[in-house]
Amino acid sequence: MGPFLESVDPKFHKYQEKWNSGDLSCVSVFHKFVVIASSRDMARKIFNAPTYVKPCVTDAAHKLLRPTNWVFLDGQAHADYRKGLNGLFTRKALELYLPSLEEVQVKYLETFLDVTERNGGNAVPFMPHFRVLMCAVSCRTFVGKYMPEEMIKKIADNHYQITAALELVNFPIILPFTRTWYGKKCADMVIEEFTKCAAKAKLNMLAGGKAECIMDAWILSMIASEEYRKKVAEGVEIPQKEKPDMLIRWFDDVEISMTVFTFLFASQDASSSACTWLFQLMADRPDILNRVREENLSIRCGDRDKPLTLNMTDNMIYTRAVVKETLRYRPPVIMVPHIAKENFSISEHYTIPKGSMVVPATYPSLHDPDVYPNPETYDPERWITGGAEQQCQNWLVFGTGPHHCIGQNYVILNLVALVRKASMKLKWKHYITPESEDIKLFATIFPRDDCFLTFEKRLE
Template sequence: MYIYRKRGIVGPNWKTPFIGPFLESVNPDFEKYYAKWTSGPLSCVSVFHKFVVIASTRDYARKIFNAPAYVKPCVVDIAYKLLRPQNWVFLDGKAHVDYRKGLNGLFTRQALESYLPGQEEVFDHYFDAFIQTSKKNGMKPVPWMPDFRELLCAVSCRTFVGHYMTEAAVKKIADDFYLITAALELVNFPIIIPFTRTWYGKKAADMVLDEFAKCSAKSKVRMAAGGEPNCILDRWVVQMIASEKYRERLAAGVAPEDAGKPDIVLREFTDFEISMTLLTFLFASQDATSSACTWMFQIMADRPEFLDKIREEQLAVRDGDRNARMTLDMLDKMTYTRAIVKETLRYRPPVIMVPYMVKKDFKLSEDYTVPKGSMVIPTTYMALHDPEAYPNPESFDPDRWITGDAEKQTKNWLVFGTGPHYCLGQQYAQLNLMALIGKASLEVDWKHEITPLSEKIKVFATIFPQVRTVPFLA
């Protein structure tokens, strides 16, 4: 069967019965992925019962991302149990498009601006905490990944649910979130057995769902009383309330043109539905932003000349007042900081592969049709390291976004995917990374000892430096 499906594309000539290369995939190795991508534009492998086609060129990757009639995002079986089968991310076709439209209002410019004060508060809190940690440690190097993951989790929670969640709950979610990531890795046993990774992951996901549902109930009360919306949850609830009022006016016989139709008319969502959606936001953001942030801070420590330029720009956009609070206008003016964020995302893209499931036989090339039921995985990394689009792609060069033509390479910019499932949080994620490094450049200093492994890639859902002790923040 494997040989039949493989036909002419590159891949092993045989597979271990049943499990395929499961054992090597448990500890995925970037060099092996890279070897697979460079082995041919299409290559294959078989894991458990799944036949997997890997697409490495930009054009194949785009063709897959943009073929919703043939493919849908593929998640490991366990994801249905963790995120719940009725979760919106599992919707397909029109149902997915419609649900997504209802979420767009949560990421408009105006919405993003209203989340900034909350984010800045979290940055202030954590930068102070980092300085205390460094002082307590006598300014000796400390592994900082756990602290940074906590910061990013706290920023996400503040943006998603404002002050409805206690600090203790944020800390617990940050501590336990890697259990969810580990359970949802591409290769895992597909059933939940007590005390295994998937079992711990399910428990953590249940806890997060419960916390978000409690926040939703609180937001509904506060927004109904006319409170000011300052997080994603509040904005969603406000839209629901406005939609309900509109429906009531229509039902009372008010003419549609006088009934005050909101931009987006939403149905009523239960606390649990809202909490499932917020969990998908957290799931989508936590690892990807942790990855981007880790690389960005490390790369800036190793190339202080770039960090100096960020500092200069940050002071300039604040008219010399380092305590000025952040606005969207300021972020718009941060040309250099934006270039650093974009180059970090290009150079070390957090999401290197996006698995899709083939719904019906999919003719990917003249010679090859991916059989229905296979998994097909477009790679973002190769498009982002394509020397034709980004000359000298292995060099970290922010200027390519300012004086070069990197900005014009929109077809290669696959950091956030493309097509109907492109990242919903892409603007938010980039602004958040700019705000974070910008503020950090003014308030803290940090150092990193360069080693031969510093920029080598370790894969754990997303990608991280192989040595994750970026010493120290002061």
């Protein structure tokens, strides 16, 4: 793992000290003692040890996401909160969000043509534009039309400040005009706007409005739970089939806002990374892109404008394989910081001290040659005719254990829908530079040159 980190960030060697045992290595970053686990089994052991560790991101995370945020809950409190959110990412729920998701994707794919035209047909770095696209998709999916377009644009333009504030090597306290200070200001702005959206959503849902976004769906679950409790208190006999799938409490507007903010925080950088690599990889492999396009045209009987449904995605076998291989080949999240709550005897040879940062790495397990033959080769076919789909132990793209990514099905659907629409609507060309295949780390991984592309409309 050490050499990989050095290739990602040349500054990394400054922080190495003590020892490197192969599976575990120790570093110091400012005041933190950090233990990095690079093997699959060590990483899984950390992910599945809630008694000893809990996710921490960085010191600034509590200040930006708020200390009372659900992601910092532990044990049963976290499990109970999470159960109430699971229903927001079921197949039924995803079907509900799909029209809005596709509407935003179509809109922003059109802007890619404008960007190319404004630059005289010359290639420009598209990573920043992909970040704006993914932020807009997330905001519309999470809070629907309660947020005006200009505010979505403001959040998309400024969210990078939150990402920068949460880099591991930042100074651990917030001082004026530092990255953490600017990140905190942006986070406060997002939470304030999401709080306004929560108030609007409650009024709409209580008035019988149609649910169109995650916030709507969550509030409807709250209303159903309240109505059920009221009937029980009144002694009304309720058939089992009318009982809510999950009884949850009533959350106030700020609690809703903070929770939805974590969805944005979790999805923004990871989806932006995956999107950037997806467009670059497809451009460099036109045979794969053509196969994606042909599959989708076949499913839609040649109608490029036919609305997407989840039943259609079930038949997009190759498109899904392309997305999963992108996530394996260039996993957006290569490490997930935790904090040791207690001394953690992770092996017979080493005990991680309480208070240490403990970081399970995901990249090595996803590039294990014993599990994924020729791991440095981008090969979607391994998910169809190969054995990749059966390697669940190594599939750590979304973590594992009690804190695994709750929205992983949403993430894959988002990327499948995006590459599907782009393949039918657009042509794009990647302008390779000496840094195109080099990796830079900005919370997640990106091409070091930010991916130079041009786009044109596909007419046939």
